[in-house]
Amino acid sequence: MSVKLKIGILGCGYVGKAVAQSLKPHHEVTAFTRRVNRLEELATYANKVMVIEKTLDSLLENQQILIITIAPSQGDSYEECYLKTAQAIASCIAKCPNLRQIIYTSSTSVYGEYCGAWVDENTIPNPQNEKEQVLLQAEKVLLSLTSKTPSVCILRLGEIFGPGRELTRRFAGNGRKIFPGTGENFTNLTHLADIINVITFAINNALQGIYNLCLDIHPTRKLLYKQLCRRNHFPDPFWDTQAQTIHAGNKKVLCGKLRLAGYSLPFQGLA
Numbered sequence: 001m002s003v004k005l006k007i008g009i010l011g012c013g014y015v016g017k018a019v020a021q022s023l024k025p026h027h028e029v030t031a032f033t034r035r036v037n038r039l040e041e042l043a044t045y046a047n048k049v050m051v052i053e054k055t056l057d058s059l060l061e062n063q064q065i066l067i068i069t070i071a072p073s074q075g076d077s078y079e080e081c082y083l084k085t086a087q088a089i090a091s092c093i094a095k096c097p098n099l100r101q102i103i104y105t106s107s108t109s110v111y112g113e114y115c116g117a118w119v120d121e122n123t124i125p126n127p128q129n130e131k132e133q134v135l136l137q138a139e140k141v142l143l144s145l146t147s148k149t150p151s152v153c154i155l156r157l158g159e160i161f162g163p164g165r166e167l168t169r170r171f172a173g174n175g176r177k178i179f180p181g182t183g184e185n186f187t188n189l190t191h192l193a194d195i196i197n198v199i200t201f202a203i204n205n206a207l208q209g210i211y212n213l214c215l216d217i218h219p220t221r222k223l224l225y226k227q228l229c230r231r232n233h234f235p236d237p238f239w240d241t242q243a244q245t246i247h248a249g250n251k252k253v254l255c256g257k258l259r260l261a262g263y264s265l266p267f268q269g270l271a
């Protein structure tokens with residue numbers, strides 16, 4: 001990375017902090033936050049921390065790359081978090097002449113229900129609930145900006161795991177764990193390290209458009225949890241088939257478009 005870029009990160013949670021920390025040695029990274037009490041914490045991850053007060057105009061006007069890794073805070077609705085943020089960015093783009101690329105982390109959940117079939121970036125999204133619809137609307141708002149200068153790269157992520165969010169944590173503690181649903185849906189998982197690597201690749205190669213990002217393997221949740229429990233000497237989990245799973249939408253997500261773009265690093269494993 002020979003060219004030092006001015007990169008803003010909006011959404012400094014689990015993913016945003018890790019991305020900032022990775023980019024900090026090579027670029028001028030600014031973390032944006034709405035909470036003054038996070039200034040000291042975020043200063044360890046970014047070169048600079050700025051508080052969002054009312055609008056984003058003055059904060060974004062000098063940025064060359066904007067990475068959006070937002071997630072709802074307690075009490076925030078999906079519409080407030082995702083859609084209104086996308087609309088706020090759209091409203092100030094004209095005042096950000098230096099902004100050349102927006103990278104937005106979305107979700108593979110926008111594909112909705114495909115009865116276990118393979119889906120890729122050409123698959124028509126089939127959102128099943130209001131949250132998935134909001135995520136898709138936010139994508140569309142950002143993608144509509146491509147005619148107004150910045151290129152927009154949407155990364156559709158699966159279920160995120162990594163250091164501090166290990167899958168095995170779901171089984172920690174005493175006794176046999178109970179999970180809702182049948183466990184028969186396929187999993188689409190995304191490791192934090194892959195997110196960092198792909199965002200770096202997206203910056204270096206000026207990616208634009210929609211790209212899926214998840215592991216190449218898609219065991220059912222039941223098989224995955226059983227394997228993890230046995231490997232780590234936990235009791236096999238119990239599935240409450242009368243309860244509604246939070247992991248709706250059964251599909252297997254392909255990431256071939258990312259490979260065609262030249263991304264060659266192997267994805268992380270499940271261990």
